[in-house]
Amino acid sequence: MAPTDDSGQIARHPSAPGETPPAGPADGAAAPGARMPRWLPRAMVLALALIALFQLGTWAFHQVLGLLINILIAFFLALAVEPAVSRMASYGMRRGLATFIVFFGLFIVLAGFFTLLGSMLAGQIIKLVEGFPDYLDSVISWVNDTFHTHLRRVDIQEGLLHSQWLKKYAQNSAAGVLDVSTQVLGGLFQLLTIALFAFYFAADGPRLRRALCSVLPPARQAEVLRAWEIAVDKTGGYLYSRGLMALVSGVAHYILFQALGIPYAPVLGVWVGVVSQFIPTIGTYLAGALPMLIAFTVNPWYALWVLIFVVVYQQFENYMLQPKLTAKTVDIHPAVAFGSVVAGTALLGAVGALIAIPAVATLQAFLGAYVKRYAVADEPRVQGHRTRGTGPGAATRARHLWTRLRTGAPAVPRAGRGAVHGPDTDRNAHADPGTDTGTGTDTGTGGDTGTDTDTGTGGSGPDRGSG
Numbered sequence: 001m002a003p004t005d006d007s008g009q010i011a012r013h014p015s016a017p018g019e020t021p022p023a024g025p026a027d028g029a030a031a032p033g034a035r036m037p038r039w040l041p042r043a044m045v046l047a048l049a050l051i052a053l054f055q056l057g058t059w060a061f062h063q064v065l066g067l068l069i070n071i072l073i074a075f076f077l078a079l080a081v082e083p084a085v086s087r088m089a090s091y092g093m094r095r096g097l098a099t100f101i102v103f104f105g106l107f108i109v110l111a112g113f114f115t116l117l118g119s120m121l122a123g124q125i126i127k128l129v130e131g132f133p134d135y136l137d138s139v140i141s142w143v144n145d146t147f148h149t150h151l152r153r154v155d156i157q158e159g160l161l162h163s164q165w166l167k168k169y170a171q172n173s174a175a176g177v178l179d180v181s182t183q184v185l186g187g188l189f190q191l192l193t194i195a196l197f198a199f200y201f202a203a204d205g206p207r208l209r210r211a212l213c214s215v216l217p218p219a220r221q222a223e224v225l226r227a228w229e230i231a232v233d234k235t236g237g238y239l240y241s242r243g244l245m246a247l248v249s250g251v252a253h254y255i256l257f258q259a260l261g262i263p264y265a266p267v268l269g270v271w272v273g274v275v276s277q278f279i280p281t282i283g284t285y286l287a288g289a290l291p292m293l294i295a296f297t298v299n300p301w302y303a304l305w306v307l308i309f310v311v312v313y314q315q316f317e318n319y320m321l322q323p324k325l326t327a328k329t330v331d332i333h334p335a336v337a338f339g340s341v342v343a344g345t346a347l348l349g350a351v352g353a354l355i356a357i358p359a360v361a362t363l364q365a366f367l368g369a370y371v372k373r374y375a376v377a378d379e380p381r382v383q384g385h386r387t388r389g390t391g392p393g394a395a396t397r398a399r400h401l402w403t404r405l406r407t408g409a410p411a412v413p414r415a416g417r418g419a420v421h422g423p424d425t426d427r428n429a430h431a432d433p434g435t436d437t438g439t440g441t442d443t444g445t446g447g448d449t450g451t452d453t454d455t456g457t458g459g460s461g462p463d464r465g466s467g
Helices: 037-088 095-130 134-146 154-163 165-205 205-211 218-260 265-278 285-297 301-327 334-348 350-368 395-408
Strands: 418-420 425-428 440-444 447-452 463-466
Touching: 037 095, 037 165, 037 205, 037 218, 037 265, 037 350, 095 165, 095 265, 095 285, 134 154, 154 425, 165 205, 205 425, 218 265, 218 301, 218 350, 265 285, 285 301, 301 334, 334 350
Parallel strands: none
Antiparallel strands: 418 425, 425 463, 440 447, 447 463
């Protein structure tokens, strides 16, 4: 048994002269009975706590994402009504009362519009249902005359009533009524939330700005207030451009509906103008579906004409009207406006498409004050005009080449390049007015003396040498 000392460690004795000492444990290897570092458990607990906090934060963010989007919409809505509220408040009216009047006016306009639209739609649906047998008889008569069949309306009605497809459709529709009701209630709650936050933002705008600036130094306060003013201007300009495009669209479609004799032409014109401009992404399709349905009740060909007009006008608006109006009111490039809408749609869907342009316009105007700009030189290349050389043009060179090929004359070198005409003579094709003359003497072993004379401007003249 190896002797040990008082600490329990194996006693090490000095080795005798000439003997190899016993090998100890390798460097870095854990000795038997070594303890875990004290920092390792704390590091593991800290890592697990950070992972848990990250997961909790991600879950909470996804839970409140809808609320954050509603608050963002309410903020831009408050910016849109800020000029009207501020103007009314400048006349001595309280901001809360002014905000209430503005929102109440908007509510009356929207309620009246949807009431008229609902009554018109209900009347057209009733008319369509009442006239459905006549439409069915006309379709059956056309099929019988065209394909020489013997269809009857009674047989078709009995086949539809006893079909399994109709039964399954009725069952699925009854089951989906609850889902539709839930979605409607959820949409109404979101609208109420947006309206409530927008009211608070507009009514307490000065207090909100004061609270935000109170935590910033004076220099940052000026920047925040300037950014707020820019956001109000750009959002108002964006809504102005949308309203102007809605007016143009509504008038154009009203003229078409009136010319075709479609009923409720004024209401349908307002419907197309408002829905196509203020509902992003799918607004155009929703705006064109209702007029097509009503036009079909008058004449099926009228529905086709409405579809063609909606598609053509949409292209005109996208590529000609909208870029110009957006560039003037919001002051951003049409390509930037289109890219911002695409990016906003990818990030936040329809809401992102609706607020993308005013947000990008505000950011561009705010950052533009910090970008240093310089004067641009008045150069043709800035305008896209390429500079050409001073030599002969392509047509002149082609004519000279054709002349040489036809006459068999030797090729004439271009300017600045010599051609050998003799053993001791080197002549250029073009001689310039100036004269540059140099004389040199070269004496070699055999007593060879030569004189070299070069005449021209910049070395492009007759070059003569004699040896």
